Amino acid sequence: MKQPIRIEDEAQFLDPKLVKISHNQFAELQAELPDGSVHAPVEPVRTFPLTQPDQYISLLDAQKNELGLIEDINQLERADRTLLAEELKKCYFMPKITRIYSLEGQFGVTQWEAETDSGSVFFDLRSRNDITSLSGGRVLIKDIDGNRYEIVNYHQLDPKSIALLETQI
Numbered sequence: 001m002k003q004p005i006r007i008e009d010e011a012q013f014l015d016p017k018l019v020k021i022s023h024n025q026f027a028e029l030q031a032e033l034p035d036g037s038v039h040a041p042v043e044p045v046r047t048f049p050l051t052q053p054d055q056y057i058s059l060l061d062a063q064k065n066e067l068g069l070i071e072d073i074n075q076l077e078r079a080d081r082t083l084l085a086e087e088l089k090k091c092y093f094m095p096k097i098t099r100i101y102s103l104e105g106q107f108g109v110t111q112w113e114a115e116t117d118s119g120s121v122f123f124d125l126r127s128r129n130d131i132t133s134l135s136g137g138r139v140l141i142k143d144i145d146g147n148r149y150e151i152v153n154y155h156q157l158d159p160k161s162i163a164l165l166e167t168q169i
Contacts (some may be wrong), residue, residue, distance in 0.1 A: 018034035021080040038120075042059050095121065101117075123144070
């Protein structure tokens with residue numbers, strides 16, 4: 001009988017007490033691993049960005065090779081945790097749309113004008129496939145440039161915004 005694959009055999013978990021996170025002289029994120037090796041630049045990636053944003057953080061090197069997984073960033077030393085959390089916040093910046101002013105389609109692209117918690121935005125969507133509806137009225141939007149936006153609960157938007165959004169979802 002074939003043995004089941006165990007995640008521990010496939011992924012390299014890093015001991016959070018032995019991982020050091022810092023910035024190098026070029027302001028790149030740098031990680032010193034338990035074996036003493038130092039890697040920069042390092043890209044942190046959430047493996048479960050929606051359901052477990054602070055758990056199972058993969059550290060990738062410049063060639064996108066996985067250096068290892070941090071099971072929970074809360075187990076890191078305070079300075080390392082703070083730096084990694086700030087870097088993840090930058091990587092996963094997602095303004096929240098609070099109002100939709102207009103939607104206009106032209107040549108198969110929908111142009112949006114909206115208000116977010118970070119100010120007014122104009123962006124384009126290629127297709128309705130770039131809009132993901134989740135439970136509780138949550139909506140995720142990815143524009144043509146790869147920027148991401150969130151509507152926490154579209155049912156709580158003003159009536160005009162709801163009407164415009166419902167033409168797209």
